[in-house]
Amino acid sequence: MQKLLTGNTFAFGNNVDTDQIYPGRFVELTDVEDVAKYAMFGADPEFTCKVKKGDFIIAGTNFGCGSSREHAAITLKAVGIGVIIAESFARIFYRNAINLGLPVLVCPNISKRVTSGSTVQIDLLSGEIFDETGKIAQAEPMSEYIMHIIENGGIKSLIKKQMETKTLVS
Amino acid sequence: MHAIEKLLAKKAGKTSVKAGEIINCEVDMAGINDLYLQTIRSFHEMGGVKVHDPSRVIMFLDHYAPASTIMQAQNQKQFREFCWDQGIDLLMDIDQGVCHQVLVDKGLSYPGEIVVITDSHTTTHGAFGAFGTGVGATDLAIILATGKLWFRVPEIVKINFEGKLPHGVYAKDMILHAIGALGADYAVYKAVEFSGSTLQHLSVSERMALCNMSTEMGAKTSYIQPDDITKAFLKEKMARPYEIYHTDADFVYADEISFDVTKLTPQLAAPSSVDNVYDISEFIGRHIDQAYLGSCTGGRAEDIGIAAHILKGKKVASRTRFVIVPASKGVLLESMEKGYVQTLVEAGATFVTPGCAACLGTHEGMLASGETCITTTNRNFPGRMGDTKAEIFLGSPAAVAAAALMGEIVDPTLYM
Numbered sequence: 001m002q003k004l005l006t007g008n009t010f011a012f013g014n015n016v017d018t019d020q021i022y023p024g025r026f027v028e029l030t031d032v033e034d035v036a037k038y039a040m041f042g043a044d045p046e047f048t049c050k051v052k053k054g055d056f057i058i059a060g061t062n063f064g065c066g067s068s069r070e071h072a073a074i075t076l077k078a079v080g081i082g083v084i085i086a087e088s089f090a091r092i093f094y095r096n097a098i099n100l101g102l103p104v105l106v107c108p109n110i111s112k113r114v115t116s117g118s119t120v121q122i123d124l125l126s127g128e129i130f131d132e133t134g135k136i137a138q139a140e141p142m143s144e145y146i147m148h149i150i151e152n153g154g155i156k157s158l159i160k161k162q163m164e165t166k167t168l169v170s
Numbered sequence: 171m172h173a174i175e176k177l178l179a180k181k182a183g184k185t186s187v188k189a190g191e192i193i194n195c196e197v198d199m200a201g202i203n204d205l206y207l208q209t210i211r212s213f214h215e216m217g218g219v220k221v222h223d224p225s226r227v228i229m230f231l232d233h234y235a236p237a238s239t240i241m242q243a244q245n246q247k248q249f250r251e252f253c254w255d256q257g258i259d260l261l262m263d264i265d266q267g268v269c270h271q272v273l274v275d276k277g278l279s280y281p282g283e284i285v286v287i288t289d290s291h292t293t294t295h296g297a298f299g300a301f302g303t304g305v306g307a308t309d310l311a312i313i314l315a316t317g318k319l320w321f322r323v324p325e326i327v328k329i330n331f332e333g334k335l336p337h338g339v340y341a342k343d344m345i346l347h348a349i350g351a352l353g354a355d356y357a358v359y360k361a362v363e364f365s366g367s368t369l370q371h372l373s374v375s376e377r378m379a380l381c382n383m384s385t386e387m388g389a390k391t392s393y394i395q396p397d398d399i400t401k402a403f404l405k406e407k408m409a410r411p412y413e414i415y416h417t418d419a420d421f422v423y424a425d426e427i428s429f430d431v432t433k434l435t436p437q438l439a440a441p442s443s444v445d446n447v448y449d450i451s452e453f454i455g456r457h458i459d460q461a462y463l464g465s466c467t468g469g470r471a472e473d474i475g476i477a478a479h480i481l482k483g484k485k486v487a488s489r490t491r492f493v494i495v496p497a498s499k500g501v502l503l504e505s506m507e508k509g510y511v512q513t514l515v516e517a518g519a520t521f522v523t524p525g526c527a528a529c530l531g532t533h534e535g536m537l538a539s540g541e542t543c544i545t546t547t548n549r550n551f552p553g554r555m556g557d558t559k560a561e562i563f564l565g566s567p568a569a570v571a572a573a574a575l576m577g578e579i580v581d582p583t584l585y586m
Binding site: 160 | 192205206207208211212215216217218233234239241242245288289290304305306307308309311312315316320354355358359388390443530531532549551552553554558
């Protein structure tokens with residue numbers, strides 16, 4: 001996968017919860033195309049009209065708090081979010097995003113340095129974040145274990161390989 | 171090592187573990203809710219054909235119980251068929267209630283075991299000394315396929331509650347106060363152990379409310395050291411032996427905080443975040459359109475009993491609706507047996523099917539724009555129970571029942 005990503009930014013505040021990312025009343029939808037229609041609907045109903053493939057989400061602390069609904073990560077992946085950079089993530093959202101192969105990086109103070117409508121570049125390997133003026137922030141590099149999942153496009157393909165190997169052995 | 175670390179080490183087949191380490195653990199009980207058809211899809215996408223161990227899988231049709239749209243019905247149909255095809259006997263259909271309460275009612279939440287459910291409030295099982303944690307659909311599918319899941323061993327923080335609670339003040343007030351003081355991200359990725367002298371006076375139901383709400387401070391799991399209260403509660407329910415782990419005396423917590431509850435007043439989390447907490451006195455007189463008593467946090471028989479005590483022989487205020495959702499079939503039966511249902515229905519309350527109902531904003535008690543609700547549930551995010559312009563206050567069962575009686579926010583201790 002590409003390690004150097006460039007995207008336009010959509011900035012949000014602290015404690016953006018899963019109901020804002022994907023409201024409960026749409027959780028019954030199961031097809032990705034349907035789920036994609038409601039990304040960030042609770043925070044900004046116009047979001048899906050504005051977002052383009054490869055764009056970034058920038059947020060404060062505790063992004064994705066609340067429900068375990070994987071729809072929250074699925075919908076952001078489905079609209080093509082390239083990376084989410086937040087000061088911290090809620091635990092279940094963080095796992096869900098990684099499992100789907102959606103890069104999520106923790107970066108202190110990022111919400112004070114990047115606003116909506118900017119263009120930034122991130123090196124997924126080093127965690128360095130740049131704008132046209134140069135390096136503006138340093139995210140925590142992803143652990144080897146997590147990078148391995150992201151590089152494989154999510155955990156499903158890894159588990160599939162693991163199960164196929166076991167089948168061959170037995 | 172901490173009891174949680176000993177538990178995780180055992181399940182990972184290791185002699186010791188430490189915070190930050192990534193381990194692969196056997197999961198004792200894996201639960202799936204009807205919101206997450208993606209679990210079954212992910213299982214098949216991973217190449218899954220037969221579930222690793224059907225006897226350790228439990229399916230809950232609780233969030234849409236009973237289905238209120240065709241799509242919900244279709245999803246539930248696929249869950250039932252999956253259980254029948256896979257030999258999953260633990261199918262908890264729409265008559266059973268919210269996953270966490272059902273597990274407890276049926277004696278399936280064991281001390282010293284790992285419980286993983288596709289529901290963020292799985293931290294509830296810490297009330298029994300279990301390692302309960304919520305995950306997404308794909309993580310649960312990995313358990314279906316392999317019987318295991320990876321975990322990062324969490325740092326452990328300790329929250330002590332000291333002293334005896336004043337009359338009319340409850341575990342929900344304690345935990346709202348703690349979340350308000352510490353913040354909604356205080357325990358992100360961490361395990362929270364609850365301890366202190368107050369716990370000796372708390373029933374299992376109240377302990378469950380504490381552990382349940384630890385999710386709202388970001389906790390991965392929660393823990394209360396099983397004691398005589400725990401053992402007495404479990405004695406009648408458990409079908410097999412269990413192991414209780416103990417924390418070594420030299421264990422060092424990542425953080426330790428104490429709260430004195432002897433002068434605690436009823437608390438409210440005001441819109442629109444769970445850590446926006448105040449003394450209830452700040453909101454006295456605020457009109458309430460809907461009082462809602464239910465959920466895996468505050469829908470147990472004890473909670474319904476408190477409401478019956480407050481409303482016995484009285485009427486719900488004329489411009490207020492009082493919606494009650496028993497957390498489970500067991501809770502409903504107990505509430506009927508004790509006369510709570512009769513009392514509350516006569517007072518003007520509306521009972522709906524045991525389950526999650528409006529707690530997550532799907533059906534049975536949704537809010538219109540501009541309405542105000544006081545509830546025993548766990549979240550007051552914008553749009554959580556309906557329109558994003560509705561306001562949700564979180565409080566104790568007493569605060570909710572007293573508001574239903576008076577039609578406005580009042581100090582519940584005056585009505586006990």
